[in-house]
Amino acid sequence: MPPEKASNVTPFDPNAAQSGGQGFQKGGQGFGQGKPKPPVDINDPTRSQPWDADAEKGVLSCFLHDPTNLLNDAQVNLPDEAFYHPANQLLYKVMKEFNNGTRPVEYIALTNYLRDAGHLDKIGGAGMLSELLNFVPTPAHYGYYKGILRDKHLLRRIIHACTESVQNAYEFNEDVPALLDRVEERVMSVRDDTESRDTIKPLKHHVMEAFDSIEEMLKDPGKLRGIPTGYRKLDGLSNGLQGGEMFVLAARPSMGKTSLVMNMVEHAALTNEVPVAVFSLEMSAVMLVRRLIVARAGVSMSRIMNGMLSREELRAVTRACSDLQKANIFIDETPGLNILDFRAKCRRLKKQHNIGMIAIDYLQLMTAPTKKSDSRQNEIAAISAGIKAVAKELNVPVVVLAQLNRAVESRKGQRPMLSDLRESGSIEQDADMVGLLTRADYAGSKQEDDSKDRKDAEAEDEASKGKGLLIIAKNRNGPTDDVPLKFIAELMRFTEREFDENEKAGGD
Structure with missing residues (x-):
């Protein structure tokens, strides 16, 4: 040998x-x-990208056999880039143009058009078209050829995304975490684009889904279909927090909107055992957890801060800590969170922990990947649309806190309205539900009245202490109304209450 x-x-x-x-x-x-x-050898410059010449010719040949049906399908399922060879891609574009009603998709019309446009040589001449006519005997195997094209195109997109990422990693001039987010975004976009194609289903499919949901409701009347908030009237208006919906909870500063959303988070995670993701852009995770402990234990925050707890109060705090340790609540305290980072983190949490609810505190502190020259309104619009897209993609409710502008403080009666939302246009449009929180005892919301004596004013202040109102100003899938609440400041908790005699419920 x-x-x-x-x-x-x-x-x-x-x-x-x-x-x-x-x-x-x-x-x-x-x-x-x-x-x-x-x-x-991944560095071999002569190595060609994945593609299949016969499959590309097979698909084009099928188009010539049955252009009407197959080209309509291809326009939904096959992008131009699915054809790797430039000649095949050019011919595919011309066929799609003809299929829109300009000319018949057949040999003579294609030949004349390509010759007149000076493109006939680019596809290999008239002989190439003649060869395509007889390349496959029947279009019966079109689905198989199309599958090969889509797979090869997907592989090329993966290679392109990874090649760009490798090059950026070698020549990076930005923060590594930002680069990592861009890499993840590129790879995820390949999957998103693939899964987003051919998603149109016939009406009968949606009718059956709708009928199944109605049948489920009839089996258990009165049962909430979404995640309970812990407030009966709010749940009655919303039927619980629904997957895919964006609930905007807005108020002026110090009204207690963070406490209210954390009360909802606590109820969802502990009472209903729903994993919840909380994105706190304003407050640290420790501060948020401290609020959860106070509300759960029913112990005054001031007594905890002063370190003056009785033995019973200490036991209550210990029990609250034990309960919260079992809760699936995931807190991200990244300041100035970018909407792309938010989406990536939510996807990971959904995959790893199957989160069923998301809370954001608060919207105006988020950032969007827009140019500095863009207006703040455009940035808020991008953020709002991005949040709504995450809700739909993951099919979870997203509760978003937002700020109201100062206009509410100068209005008689100081009842908030949708127009009081900062950069309200896009937020109001994207939100499925908008709740405006106000409190009668909030400093700056009270009106001075010289006709009242001091005792009457003090009595009125005492009666209105903690009295809150959540105004459901928009509800895409239900009625609007006012939800009466009471805020116990020392416990950081909102509780339900009944309307007073002098109060009038809002709504449609």
Whole structure:
């Protein structure tokens, strides 16, 4: 045997020979299986991208056999880039243009058009079109050829995304966490684009889904279909927080909107065992958890801050901490969170922990990847649309806190309205539900009245202490109304209450 081939022969193993000769009979690396494939050189510039010439020709040939049905399907399922060869891609574009009603998709019309446009040589001449006519005998296998094209196109997109990421990693001039988010975004966009195609379903499919949901409601009348908030009237208006919906909870500063949303988070995670993600852009995670402990234990925040707890109060705090340790609440305290980072983190949490609810505190502190020259309104619009898109993609309710502008403080009666939302246009449009929180005892919301004496004013202040109102100003899938609440400041908790005699419920 020549020396240069000796290295390909499996060395004789006496142990293998004694146990049945596996080195030759089963292993067979030197004789039976041939040479192993050489490792792929990812730096080889001559290596072509994945594509299949016969599959591309097969699809084009099928179009010539049955253009009306197959080209309509292809326009939804196959982007131009699914054809790798420039000639095939050019011919596909012309066929789609003809299919829109300009000319018949057939040999003579295509030949004349390409000749007049000076493109006939680019596709290989009239002989190429003639070859396509007889390349496949029937369009019956179109689905198989199309599958090959989509797979090859997906592989090329993966290669492109990863190549860009590798190059950016070598030549990075930005923060590494930002680069990592861009890499994830590129790879995820490949999946998103793939899954977003051909999603149109016939009406009968949606009718059956709707009927199943109605049937489910009839089996258990009165049952909430969404995640309960812990407030009966609010749940009655919304039927619980619904997956895919964006609930904007807005108020002026210090009204207690953070406390209200954390009360909802606590109820969802502890009472209903729903995993919840909380994005706190204003407050640290420790401060948020401290609020959760106070509300859960029913112990005054000031007593905890002063370190003056009775034995019973200490036991209550300990029990609250024990309960919260079991809760699936995930807090992200990244300041100035970018909407792209938010989306990436939500996707991870959904995959890893199957989160069923998201809370954001608060919208105006988020950032969007827009140019500095863009207006703040455009940035808020991008953020709002991004949040709504995450709600729909993950099919979870997203409760978003937002700020109201100062206009409410100058209005008689100081009842908030939708127009009081900062940069209200896009937020109001994207939100499925908008709740405006106000409190009668909030400093700055009270009106001075010289006709009242001091005792009457003090009595009125005492009666209105903690009295809150959540005004459901928009409800895309239900009625609007006012939800009366009471805020217990020392416990950081909102509770339900009944309307007073002098109060009038709002709504449609």
